Amino acid sequence: MLLKPGIKEPSCYFAEDLILVQKLRHTPKARASVAMGQYFGAEYVTIGEAPTTTVDNFKKVSVLPLIFLIFYEVSGGPFGVEDSVQAAGPFLALLGFLVFPFIWSIPEALITAEMGTMFPENGGYVVWVSSALGPYWGFQQGWMKWLSGVIDNALYPVLFLDYLKSGIPAVGGGLPRIFAVLALTLVLTYMNYRGLTIVGWVAVLLGVFSILPFVVMGLVSIPKLEPSRWLVVDTHHVDWNLYLNTLFWNLNYWDSISTLAGEVDNPKKTLPNALFYALILVVLGYFFPLLVGTGALPLDRELWTDGYFSDIAKIIGGVWLRWWIQAAAAMSNMGMFVAEMSSDSFQLLGMAERGMLPEFFSKRSRYGTPLTGILFSASGVLLLSWLSFQEIVAAENFLYCFGMILEFIAFVRLRMKYPSASRPYKIPVGTVGSILMCIPPTILIFVVLALSSLKVAVISLVAVAIGLVMQPGLKYVEKRRWLKFSTSAKLPDLNVPGDDDTDPIIR
Numbered sequence: 001m002l003l004k005p006g007i008k009e010p011s012c013y014f015a016e017d018l019i020l021v022q023k024l025r026h027t028p029k030a031r032a033s034v035a036m037g038q039y040f041g042a043e044y045v046t047i048g049e050a051p052t053t054t055v056d057n058f059k060k061v062s063v064l065p066l067i068f069l070i071f072y073e074v075s076g077g078p079f080g081v082e083d084s085v086q087a088a089g090p091f092l093a094l095l096g097f098l099v100f101p102f103i104w105s106i107p108e109a110l111i112t113a114e115m116g117t118m119f120p121e122n123g124g125y126v127v128w129v130s131s132a133l134g135p136y137w138g139f140q141q142g143w144m145k146w147l148s149g150v151i152d153n154a155l156y157p158v159l160f161l162d163y164l165k166s167g168i169p170a171v172g173g174g175l176p177r178i179f180a181v182l183a184l185t186l187v188l189t190y191m192n193y194r195g196l197t198i199v200g201w202v203a204v205l206l207g208v209f210s211i212l213p214f215v216v217m218g219l220v221s222i223p224k225l226e227p228s229r230w231l232v233v234d235t236h237h238v239d240w241n242l243y244l245n246t247l248f249w250n251l252n253y254w255d256s257i258s259t260l261a262g263e264v265d266n267p268k269k270t271l272p273n274a275l276f277y278a279l280i281l282v283v284l285g286y287f288f289p290l291l292v293g294t295g296a297l298p299l300d301r302e303l304w305t306d307g308y309f310s311d312i313a314k315i316i317g318g319v320w321l322r323w324w325i326q327a328a329a330a331m332s333n334m335g336m337f338v339a340e341m342s343s344d345s346f347q348l349l350g351m352a353e354r355g356m357l358p359e360f361f362s363k364r365s366r367y368g369t370p371l372t373g374i375l376f377s378a379s380g381v382l383l384l385s386w387l388s389f390q391e392i393v394a395a396e397n398f399l400y401c402f403g404m405i406l407e408f409i410a411f412v413r414l415r416m417k418y419p420s421a422s423r424p425y426k427i428p429v430g431t432v433g434s435i436l437m438c439i440p441p442t443i444l445i446f447v448v449l450a451l452s453s454l455k456v457a458v459i460s461l462v463a464v465a466i467g468l469v470m471q472p473g474l475k476y477v478e479k480r481r482w483l484k485f486s487t488s489a490k491l492p493d494l495n496v497p498g499d500d501d502t503d504p505i506i507r
Contacts, residue, residue, distance in 0.1 A: 060197075060263055060264060060265035061197060061200045061264050061270075062265050064204060066264060066270060066271070066274040067277050068278075069199070069203050069257060070275060071207055071281050072336045073253050073336075073339050073340060074252070074256075075251075076210065076336040076339075077211065077285055078286050078289040079159055079306070079309065080155075080246070080306055081093075081097070082308040084097070085294060086242070086301050086304040087238065087243035087246060088238045088240075089238075090229060090299060091233040092233055092238065092243065096247045097247070097286045097290060098287065100247045101251060101279070101282075101283050103440045103444055104252060105251045105254060108254040108255060108441065109275045111407065111411050112255045112257065112258055113425045113427075114411070114423055114427050115128045117268045117272065117423065117424040118421065118423050120261045120268065121261055121491060122259060122261065122350035123142075123259060123349075123350025123351055124256075124257075124258025124261060124347065125141055125259070126141050126347060126351055126356070127350065127354065128407065128414070132410035132413040133410060135354075135356065138354075139351070139467070139471040140406070140468065141406045142347060142351045143467035144399050144402050144406075144463075144464065144467060145399075146348065147399055148399040149253075149340055149344040151384055151395050151396040153340045153341060153377070153380075156333040156336050156337040157180075157185060160330055161180055164326060181382075182382065185337075185378060185382055188337045188338050189341065192338055192342055192369060193365060193374055195369055196260065196346075202335070206331045206334060211285060213328045214289045214328075217292055217317060218288060218291075218292045220317045221295070221296040224295075225296055226295060226296075229294055230295055241394075241452070245448065248444070248448055249397055251286075252397075252400060252404075254275065255404075255407060257275070258271075259344075260342060263368075269424075272425040289309065296315075297315060307329075310325045310326045313325040341377050345369070345370045346373065348361045348376065349364070353487070353488040354488075355487035359485060359486050361373060362486075395456050395460060397452075398457065404441070405445060408438040411434065412431075
């Protein structure tokens, strides 16, 4: 339906608009044009002005909490970057965290800003791909990215305990470690249940607490810094698989925040601004601690593994700084866990509102949170938390790569098919520029995939194959009415004309 901005009832249409709608509303092309925000009569309807699924009596996320939610979706601090030094030495590690953002992070953040403001609803990249390639591929995107996110979230209890085991050896393995993972998962899952606004402001507090000890460590280390240590490089002894996977894992997931777009206050402005400031925060949050750690201590690459920053803190500043870093790591992993689970669970809610998943996935708790999505995401984390750090990183990277390929295709396809569609934030490049922007990260994706181990590749491809048959299976379930499926009436129509169609309404 064609609505005037700020008017909710069809009875409030202007007469000329109503006549035009009555003439054209049943044609596929007209539905597509309304959905894509084209000029229609006297009004310009944009996707950004379409009603979102956010319930009015729940608070929306403002810019500062959103910055730190993105920070935790992507980073959470330098915990986990230590393997880059072990894999390639100081120089390549530092260079990687300066260059890699230009190859991957900036393009992904820009695409997220454009597409997230074009489709400001829960579901994010699932909706982008569905609009460009159809619901089948939208479902595949949702399955791969959700599974990748759950695998990623299984990593944070592992990192949390790895940082604590030097001070509390009992959590290093066996039953104490199992019980610790279970307890941590339950506590953080409950936090997600209590509401996204709470999660956002908790992320702000945890972020400040996690960043401060590295600022202190940098100040204390100044007398011990030797710049020559930053230039150490040995290209003959580089573990390229570990190096690229560590960089990739620490600098991706910028698009995850898009699945919360329906919960954001004024997403057309808030989302691009939050992505910009979060990008600066993430890059500095990685580069500065690496600069300190590699410059203040003699190099021993074998020691650079997850949890090593706490040992560096003890050597530089003493036991008190070590405990602060360990506490910061614990808080950081809590922040990453709750941010990732929020993204994963709201993605499932968005897919249910689009009719891709059974209706019970769209049910909210009294706090406005997706209860079923949270339970499913938490269950996946518990099932996968037994994997090692390297296996988790490699597996989630593999699945994430497939999902990003679909996102790049959807971005370029929508640019080509709907160049005049309303984009509240638009990357200042044309169609050719958008294609060129996607080439370097696409090349990187194929490099990461090629370097994956056979075990990771087989497991990941089996997971992809499950998604390929799951969507037809769910359609069969819907057809037999074994479960209820429904599409929210508040969402804009995403049907688009075929490649060969020429829509006279689109100029």
